[in-house]
Amino acid sequence: MSETKGRCHCGAVSFDIYGPMRGVIECxxxxxxxxxxxxxxxxxxxxxxxxxxxxAGALTWYRSSDKAQRGxxxxxxxxxxxxxxxxxxxxxxxxxxDGGNYRLMVGDEIYTFFTPLxxxxxxxxxxxxxx
Numbered sequence: 001m002s003e004t005k006g007r008c009h010c011g012a013v014s015f016d017i018y019g020p021m022r023g024v025i026e027c028x029x030x031x032x033x034x035x036x037x038x039x040x041x042x043x044x045x046x047x048x049x050x051x052x053x054x055x056a057g058a059l060t061w062y063r064s065s066d067k068a069q070r071g072x073x074x075x076x077x078x079x080x081x082x083x084x085x086x087x088x089x090x091x092x093x094x095x096x097x098d099g100g101n102y103r104l105m106v107g108d109e110i111y112t113f114f115t116p117l118x119x120x121x122x123x124x125x126x127x128x129x130x131x
Contacts, residue, residue, distance in 0.1 A: 026041040
């Protein structure tokens with residue numbers, strides 16, 4: 001199986017995934033919106049297929065609910081991981097993977113009833129991005 005590598009923005013926390021990843025899920029729950037400022041999206045892999053490298057001690061876990069924890073880099077602030085208590089998978093935030101021509105498709109959207117009606121797709125048709 002091919003190896004996928006990824007990291008936080010500053011590189012203090014990195015990871016290797018050996019094995020398949022789930023399609024991306026976009027989440028609009030209140031917790032995810034507070035972490036990301038909008039939707040939070042992530043793929044997932046089995047914990048047994050993930051190696052996390054954190055020699056500097058930058059990976060910090062905090063309890064984000066009574067059922068789960070979130071991991072982030074305490075140097076650059078990158079949101080990296082989500083894990084449910086007792087689960088066998090680790091959710092990897094967005095696209096933290098390095099290089100390559102990876103194609104992860106959005107598999108589902110969850111908690112969309114929390115989404116304000118002002119969010120539409122596509123959002124950038126005709127909008128200038130030179131701000």
